[in-house]
Amino acid sequence: MSVTGRPEREGDTTSLIAALEVELAERRSAGLWRQRRVLSSPQGARVVVDGRELVAFASNDYLGLANDPAIVVAAAAAARSCGVGAGASHLLSGHHAQHDALERELAAFVQPCPGARALLFSTGYLANLGILTALAGRKDAVFADRLDHACLNDGALLSRAAFHRYRHGDLDDLARQLATTTARRRLIATDTVFSMDGDLAPLPALLELADRFDATLVIDDAHGFGVLGERGQGTLAHFGLQSERVVCMGTLGKAAGVAGAFVAAHPAVIETLLQTARPYVFTTASPPLLAAALRAALAIIGGEPGRRRHLFALIDLFRDRMRGLRWPLLPSPTAIQPLVVGDNDAAVALSAALLERGFWAPAIRPPTVPAGTARLRITLTAAHTAAEVEALCAALRELAGAA
Ligand SMILES: Cc1ncc(COP(=O)(O)O)c(C=O)c1O
CATH class of the missing domain: 3.40.640.10 (Type I PLP-dependent aspartate aminotransferase-like (Major domain))
Known part of the structure; x- marks a missing residue:
């Protein structure tokens, strides 16, 4: 209904809403649906989502200051x-x-x-x-x-x-x-x-x-x-x-x-x-x-330069452990470590498999990245421990073997 109370077209849905619903359905079937996850803890290396603690490689809180x-x-x-x-x-x-x-x-x-x-x-x-x-x-x-x-x-x-x-x-x-x-x-x-x-x-x-x-x-x-x-x-x-x-x-x-x-x-x-x-x-x-x-x-x-030193040691560790994996790791010297999977659904499936294992590494799809280069955007922070990074790498290696 319009604000005047007159229907804008036959039926009980406006033409705009009908068009939006079609576009949303297309987005969903193209593997481009985005969903928010709700945190119930502060941002950090470990966060609580849906009552579950996850090791998060998903933020831009590179120095671990969001909850300092x-x-x-x-x-x-x-x-x-x-x-x-x-x-x-x-x-x-x-x-x-x-x-x-x-x-x-x-x-x-x-x-x-x-x-x-x-x-x-x-x-x-x-x-x-x-x-x-x-x-x-x-x-x-x-x-x-x-x-x-x-x-x-x-x-x-x-x-x-x-x-x-x-x-x-x-x-x-x-x-x-x-x-x-x-x-x-x-x-x-x-x-x-x-x-x-x-x-x-x-x-x-x-x-x-x-x-x-x-x-x-x-x-x-x-x-x-x-x-x-x-x-x-x-x-x-x-x-x-x-x-x-x-x-x-x-x-x-x-x-x-x-x-x-x-x-x-x-x-x-x-x-x-x-x-x-x-x-x-x-x-x-x-x-x-x-x-x-x-x-x-x-x-x-x-x-506190020690935070950056620790972060860069974790970046070296991660890149070393990821060598030879079947998904290419882009040549990044920074805290952003993208693992390119390619297909949208495959990237989402890999992210979901990590989530089952307690790791949060979001899948990034077009239009945020070029078509065919869907990826996990893994971000390391000074708040992570070497053991957490090792555990993520072990899970990725296991999934690379299984997939
Ligand atoms: C490169 C770059 N520039 C700008 C922004 C926007 O900054 P803000 O989140 O403060 O709006 C972002 C991400 O959020 C970004 O990644």
Whole structure:
């Protein structure tokens, strides 16, 4: 029924609902049905789902900070002193001293260029929309790696700039495209650590191309921040890069264990985002207690390198034990370790078989990854023990033999 009470077509279902039901049935029969599992424990290496404890290789909580006691204490103390809600957008009246301090600490920590500033966003998704729509418009062009995260692509589309995609990591393809553009501004947009493959973008070479073609390099360090770099400053530090051409977005709900995102860049870029980025201007600021929690997280990221050492030892162990398995493990040096199964149903079946054995490793299917490359996205964290990783590998070897 419509709001006027008149049926929109014969029968008791609207045409929209009928069409949606057909599309949902098609999605289900194509093996693309997605389901949420409900956690009743904090995030961590072991989680409780449906009353059952599972060893989880399924989160982006790479340093095991999502339930870290010091961060929980900081959040609780801040809830008492700052309340729970920001109450307004940053530009209206919601910008708290905790946000301001966190922005200064992030800028000094990540330092994409000397004198950089940082700006907080409520999520990484919004930050990428904000960067691309504020820095690019109709006269401009965005060049994006084919495997970039959806929110970089969505930002590029929303900006109305010409949108070009280059083959994954292919510098020649990118250079050819940059050489022929007549756009006013050129933005190269790339994940630093690709979210479903775990490999690194060739940032030094991308920065050289940006220099050669007077382009801006927009990097999404969602999976590098906290993990890479000597103190966890991220992928720029990993490669020893600093440049005024770089606009660095990092998320704060992954290795940092909390929520939100930041952009760090030259002050002129940050002030432009603050003044004009719609996903910054037209949304309520995140609760200041989260900024307080993130300041505690930042202290751990910078001050406890042992977490990263342990994580990288687990990555080496996992890759060693997975050698020779019939499903290829992508060549990832990071916490994201994708095991490519290929077929959608086979990937889901493998994930289900692991679940029966007490391990949670989600199957990732198209459109999140290219057709024919459905995979288990296994993520390792500093909260895992070597014994838990060994047990997962043993289960995978057993299933490889049985399948
Ligand atoms: C590469 C990448 N960028 C951005 C995001 C979005 O960040 P957020 O979850 O904070 O919106 C994600 C995943 O969530 C991601 O994997």
